[in-house]
Amino acid sequence: MASVFTAPPLADNGPGYSFKQTPTTHISADGTRQHSFYPYTDNGGSTLGISGADFTILAGDTRSTSGYNINSRYVPKLFKIGGEGPEHTGSSIVLSVVGFAADGDALKERLDTVVKMYKYQHGKNMSVAACAQRLSHILYNKRFFPYYVHAILGGLDEEGKGALYSYDPVGSYEREQCRAAGAAASLIMPFLDNQVNYKNQYIPASGYGHDLQPRKAELLPRNTVEELVRDAFDSAVERHIEVGDGLQMMIITKDGIEEVYSPLKKD
Amino acid sequence: MEVLLGLTGKDFTLVASSKAAMRGVTILKATDDKTRELNKYNLMAFSGEAGDTVQFAEYVQANVQLYSMRNNSELGPAAVASFVRGELAKALRSRSPYTVNLLLGGFDPITQKPTLYWCDYLASLAQLPYAAHGYAQYYCLSTLDKHHHPDIDLEKGLKILRMCSDELKRRLPIDFKGLAVKIITKDGIREEDWVDDKQVLPA
Amino acid sequence: MVGKDCVAIACDLRLGLQALTVSNNFPKIFSYGDVYLGLTGLATDVSTVADLFRYKVNMYRLREERQISPQTMANLVSSSLYERRFGPYFVSPVIAGINHTTGKPFICGFDSIGCIDFAKDFIVSGTASDQLFGTCEGLWEPDLGPEDLFETVSQALLNAVDRDALSGWGAHVYIIEKDKVTKRLLKGRQD
Numbered sequence: 001m002a003s004v005f006t007a008p009p010l011a012d013n014g015p016g017y018s019f020k021q022t023p024t025t026h027i028s029a030d031g032t033r034q035h036s037f038y039p040y041t042d043n044g045g046s047t048l049g050i051s052g053a054d055f056t057i058l059a060g061d062t063r064s065t066s067g068y069n070i071n072s073r074y075v076p077k078l079f080k081i082g083g084e085g086p087e088h089t090g091s092s093i094v095l096s097v098v099g100f101a102a103d104g105d106a107l108k109e110r111l112d113t114v115v116k117m118y119k120y121q122h123g124k125n126m127s128v129a130a131c132a133q134r135l136s137h138i139l140y141n142k143r144f145f146p147y148y149v150h151a152i153l154g155g156l157d158e159e160g161k162g163a164l165y166s167y168d169p170v171g172s173y174e175r176e177q178c179r180a181a182g183a184a185a186s187l188i189m190p191f192l193d194n195q196v197n198y199k200n201q202y203i204p205a206s207g208y209g210h211d212l213q214p215r216k217a218e219l220l221p222r223n224t225v226e227e228l229v230r231d232a233f234d235s236a237v238e239r240h241i242e243v244g245d246g247l248q249m250m251i252i253t254k255d256g257i258e259e260v261y262s263p264l265k266k267d
Numbered sequence: 268m269e270v271l272l273g274l275t276g277k278d279f280t281l282v283a284s285s286k287a288a289m290r291g292v293t294i295l296k297a298t299d300d301k302t303r304e305l306n307k308y309n310l311m312a313f314s315g316e317a318g319d320t321v322q323f324a325e326y327v328q329a330n331v332q333l334y335s336m337r338n339n340s341e342l343g344p345a346a347v348a349s350f351v352r353g354e355l356a357k358a359l360r361s362r363s364p365y366t367v368n369l370l371l372g373g374f375d376p377i378t379q380k381p382t383l384y385w386c387d388y389l390a391s392l393a394q395l396p397y398a399a400h401g402y403a404q405y406y407c408l409s410t411l412d413k414h415h416h417p418d419i420d421l422e423k424g425l426k427i428l429r430m431c432s433d434e435l436k437r438r439l440p441i442d443f444k445g446l447a448v449k450i451i452t453k454d455g456i457r458e459e460d461w462v463d464d465k466q467v468l469p470a
Numbered sequence: 471m472v473g474k475d476c477v478a479i480a481c482d483l484r485l486g487l488q489a490l491t492v493s494n495n496f497p498k499i500f501s502y503g504d505v506y507l508g509l510t511g512l513a514t515d516v517s518t519v520a521d522l523f524r525y526k527v528n529m530y531r532l533r534e535e536r537q538i539s540p541q542t543m544a545n546l547v548s549s550s551l552y553e554r555r556f557g558p559y560f561v562s563p564v565i566a567g568i569n570h571t572t573g574k575p576f577i578c579g580f581d582s583i584g585c586i587d588f589a590k591d592f593i594v595s596g597t598a599s600d601q602l603f604g605t606c607e608g609l610w611e612p613d614l615g616p617e618d619l620f621e622t623v624s625q626a627l628l629n630a631v632d633r634d635a636l637s638g639w640g641a642h643v644y645i646i647e648k649d650k651v652t653k654r655l656l657k658g659r660q661d
Contacts, residue, residue: 186633187604194605194629200658201625235607356518360557385492391513393485393493404490 044242344373
């Protein structure tokens with residue numbers, strides 16, 4: 001384990017550690033020593049969320065990496081928020097975080113506490129919209145020492161429709177139909193554009209040139225979304241070394257949160 | 268702050284270059300001609316490092332003319348562009364590369380079509396309907412995007428060029444001493460009497 | 471991209487210097503008889519390498535009095551790039567074609583110094599390579615016919631370049647069959 005802190009990074013920005021994290025000691029001319037270390041690590045992995053008419057699905061792989069090492073094959077990136085006790089009984093909001101796992105954990109703990117306190121103080125569950133805005137504030141509060149994570153929040157809105165919010169590390173957020181985050185986001189996102197929002201798809205023979213009608217995006221049924229999520233992750237695992245081992249999915253419906261785990265390739 | 272602009276129309280190619288010869292912030296000359304006629308239908312405008320530009324342009328000019336003497340035929344615009352790019356690419360990977368950006372304005376006497384080639388100092392070559400080098404890219408390409416059409420006549424072409432020239436005068440912090448404008452048509456290359464004394468002020 | 475008795479190769483049309491778009495009609499696929507070569511990277515080297523291989527393949531044709539096969543072309547590209555091991559051309563080429571002796575489709579890719587990547591399914595290259603890996607891996611399946619292959623390769627390319635700020639502005643798609651090559655121009659987003 002000590003080697004993690006003493007071994008030099010393979011290259012700046014190249015393969016190896018995603019951040020220069022080795023503690024360094026700089027000795028200046030007058031003999032004073034300055035110790036420093038980089039406080040972030042990239043733990044790899046990817047997450048993905050898609051919302052439907054009456055459900056939201058969040059998914060994430062369970063591999064945790066640092067550089068070329070695999071720390072663990074089962075570190076969840078999906079967390080239930082709110083509900084009763086440590087098991088989050090009755091919860092209906094899910095947070096997914098990818099990036100620096102320690103920050104992800106800390107963020108989840110804070111949001112969970114906030115949502116639980118809300119229930120104790122107001123005697124009712126926090127809406128996803130409120131929770132989403134609160135998460136944005138939590139992230140922005142650390143604007144100058146950010147939580148190094150790309151967060152996605154999922155639940156059901158007040159009309160019972162699927163709700164999905166995605167965030168940057170400093171709290172800029174947006175409600176969306178679908179979003180991929182993390183190491184393989186650049187691989188998954190264009191696939192989702194095509195298969196969820198039907199981007200670049202047209203209705204055949206519906207017009208010539210600019211009159212050609214684009215295929216309208218519709219809310220997808222649950223089993224279709226589940227298949228898409230699997231396909232997206234199977235593809236990502238094939239081409240990204242930081243993604244793999246297991247796929248954790250949480251499906252939020254009016255009946256609560258269903259959790260499904262299925263294996264991914266471990267190579 | 269050297270300006271090179273070029274645009275093609277229905278039956279002509281316009282090439283404009285700034286008249287200021289600069290060294291640092293000092294203007295050495297206000298009637299500089301940054302173009303060379305390669306042959307009857309091909310004109311090359313150049314900008315870049317002081318010594319390289321004229322050296323390279325005249326080297327190309329001499330070789331294009333040598334070719335005509337040896338083979339008793341003129342090189343067309345595509346051939347000229349390809350030759351120029353080849354020479355620049357060869358120089359790029361030698362010990363003394365030329366730091367020269369080029370616009371090659373031409374008129375193909377066989378197809379009777381106007382042509383314009385854009386070539387930077389890395390020898391990236393592209394045939395374009397309109398082109399610019401240096402700061403003119405940032406200030407003029409949007410104007411050209413909006414107003415250019417392949418079928419425009421010379422009058423409209425000059426009008427668009429005037430819009431570009433006005434925008435440059437409005438926005439550039441250093442006076443580039445106006446433009447020298449050349450027109451290439453089926454009759455060959457001629458210089459346009461370009462009036463540049465009107466002052467243009469920013470809003 | 472490989473299909474059943476056919477291959478496809480496609481490119482976008484943008485030429486840019488960082489964020490500035492210089493040209494929106496700059497094809498990156500070049501034909502050498504039966505073999506097609508796609509080139510991404512530094513624009514000047516794209517032209518230089520394309521011209522270099524036009525010369526080399528023409529010389530091959532004159533010497534051998536036959537067309538070059540995709541496999542031979544692959545080795546020619548590889549050795550030509552490795553010749554410049556310590557001052558490389560900044561390109562990552564892709565080859566697609568059908569071998570007319572065996573009748574089998576062939577594709578491969580290279581790094582800038584000529585290491586060949588033989589793939590059975592697809593090869594991607596360029597600034598949108600991450601995105602292309604995602605779309606190709608998600609959309610491709612074995613034994614696609616020419617029409618399905620066209621749709622697959624087009625969707626893979628268009629959706630990938632739409633998520634890359636440095637690519638796009640339409641596309642060229644070649645579908646290569648034993649006795650026929652179809653070239654299509656796709657419109658794509660203009661932003």
